[in-house]
Amino acid sequence: MLKELELQVRFGDQGYGGIYSSESLIAVLAEVETSFREAMADRKFVDQFEELLRTFAGRATPVMFAERLSDKYGRTIFLKREDLLHGGAHKTNSTIGQLLLAKYMGKTRVIAETGAGQHGVATAMTGAKLGLPVEVYMGAVDIERQRTNVKRMELFGAQVHSVASGGGILKDAINEAMRDWITNVGDTYHCFGTAAGPYPYPSMVKYFQSVIGHEARAQIIEMTGKLPTAVFACIGGGSNAVGIFSAFEDDGDVRLFGAEPAGVGNDSDRHAATLTKGSPGVFHGMHSLFLQNTEGQIANTHSIAAGLDYPGVGPELAAMRDSGRATFGAVTDEETLRAFAELSALEGIIPAFESAHALALATRTAGDLDPDAALLVCVSGRGDKDLDEYWHYLGSLSA
Structure with a gap:
């Protein structure tokens, strides 16, 4: 329940x-x-x-210890496997x-x-x-x-x-x-x-997605006897993030991290990093943070992950940014593709490009956390849908 x-x-x-x-x-x-x-x-x-x-959906989805990924980065990394849900995503x-x-x-x-x-x-x-x-x-x-x-x-x-x-x-x-x-x-x-x-x-979708955090909290406590040090999720509008964060938002010792798209690079205007570079405005029926010009016109965005290619963010995550309860970092397309390939090669899991953003931020952040830190990453979806884009990108590099 x-x-x-x-x-x-x-x-x-x-x-x-x-x-x-x-x-x-x-x-x-x-x-x-x-x-x-x-x-x-x-x-x-x-x-x-x-x-x-x-x-129908196949819940509960497991939390998995990513042994080889953990060995590489010197921190204990767990994956919440929403990619195993029927349909392939949360x-x-x-x-x-x-x-x-x-x-x-x-x-x-x-x-x-x-x-x-x-x-x-x-x-x-x-x-x-x-x-x-x-x-x-x-x-x-x-x-x-x-x-x-x-x-x-x-x-x-x-x-x-x-x-x-x-x-x-x-x-x-x-x-x-x-x-x-x-x-x-x-x-x-x-x-x-x-x-x-x-x-x-925003609250209704959070309620339905809170099953992710509800399960993950119980699972990681059963596996380790304690709460994780940090929880990571990708950010588009934010449903998988608020879903997994919901079970830990009242635990001050658990750090919450959201990964959003820096696109082709942090200094480029081809991105969708709303929480990093957005400003308050009104769009799609809500007051939140948006990528917009000084007249309030919504900007065009870019992300290699189509599910994150959005110029706004849900209002609860905007509030979490302001309060400091969650930390948000922008991840480039290049970092995303590297994480996509790395999880595939090390753990036999092809993540969605969206989820690869969260993985990239987690591995980037791992060295800043204590050596005994436990990281929990929401793998929000599987990457079958992104294989053509991945091979197309590699082909463009070798052309």
Whole structure:
């Protein structure tokens, strides 16, 4: 059983979060909140959610001691294996919860946005399981670099809409999904992919993803007899991060680290390092940190990891940055590719490019921690989807 439900409208002294949406969505957001509260108090709903996590998603996922990686870096490194979840990433936790909620609300159609395709895949396969038709909005650029996931969504029966506007990436797919939702609020549920957007989505997605931290805390204590020294997760919008951080946020001795994309380099403007270089603003229904110009226009971003290629971040992580509870570091594409290859060669695990950001930050930070430190890294997804991009990158270097 997960921790008792807590819904927050605002986060931190800056009041991140809130509801900054069109008038036509205010009523449906209130409906989502009310229905979510009712569902969480409904034992039948909670039992069904937990049963599907076990029998459909394959929870619990293990925590694994990465022996060879630990030997190389001289620190004890553990991996929370969300890559082993059905669908290949942590996204399945939230899509099960949200689509069950859609049925609870009587919605007959589900829409979603996706970047790397993992949230789209998770929504599509959960929709197939629960008998809900799914339509997914995906940037044209991301479709080109994640074609395998597009085919998976289509095999599950989902309709994939290519979004060519803007940069053709995740933020543009979210824009189109929100336009669809505004037009079809009566019968449609928007399955949002991360712990961001207007209230109640940040807290609701955190609740569904908190199973990651809930399990990891118990598992690492059973394995070592103590809490980890530091916990690492990648940051796009932040759902896997708030999920694993949730179990340790009240433990002051456990350091929390988030890895976000520096793109082609820390001195370049081709990045998606919102927590490192962003400023307060309003976008996608929330007050948070965003990459934007002085007039508040949202910037184009770049990351080799399509799932992190987003110019904002969830409001809770923005508040954690301000308070100092979590430390955030930017990881370059080059560092990411090195970590991707290293985990594959040393541990026989191909991580998603997104997860490789967290691994790169963990190995970079390891030497700054005490010799007896235990590091826990969330491997948020598997890297099958990124193999073509990896070999393409290597080929471009040798050309």
